[in-house]
Amino acid sequence: MIALGSDHAGFPLKEAIKKYLDGEGVEYIDCGAYDTQSCDYPLQAEKTCLKVLNGECEKAVLCCGTGIGISMAANKVKGIRAACCSDYFSAKYTRMHNDANVLCLGARVIGEGAALELVNVFLNTEFEGGRHQRRIDQITELENKY
Numbered sequence: 001m002i003a004l005g006s007d008h009a010g011f012p013l014k015e016a017i018k019k020y021l022d023g024e025g026v027e028y029i030d031c032g033a034y035d036t037q038s039c040d041y042p043l044q045a046e047k048t049c050l051k052v053l054n055g056e057c058e059k060a061v062l063c064c065g066t067g068i069g070i071s072m073a074a075n076k077v078k079g080i081r082a083a084c085c086s087d088y089f090s091a092k093y094t095r096m097h098n099d100a101n102v103l104c105l106g107a108r109v110i111g112e113g114a115a116l117e118l119v120n121v122f123l124n125t126e127f128e129g130g131r132h133q134r135r136i137d138q139i140t141e142l143e144n145k146y
């Protein structure tokens, strides 16, 4: 199960992602926004990330205008490793090396076609573990330290 969230700027891309996931037979929970009325990305990030924290969803995809604000907010939630990506390599390696559990996309930055490729590789790439796990543990230590 995948959690989806956006603000007003990310709403159109989130809708495109929903259509894509429907086609792939991937189940999701839509945490809003539900239209293009202005709303605040930190609140949308929190609502969506909680679905990952409580185990209802294994990963989340968040969209705002740049992908940046919503990723900053998501990364304040303990246990969330959110990566704002615009390219295929980053979306793949943030799974392999960072075990990212949230992908953030900028609806005003990349086109829909590219975004769907990033969603696809993000959802279908496994964490490599090994030496990378040690570094993930160090991220968690930082999270608990400050």
Ligand code: RB5
Binding pocket: 007, 009, 010, 041, 064, 065, 066, 067, 068, 069, 070
């Ligand atoms: C909303 O206008 C915009 O600021 C937001 O979607 C996002 O780009 C913030 O990082």
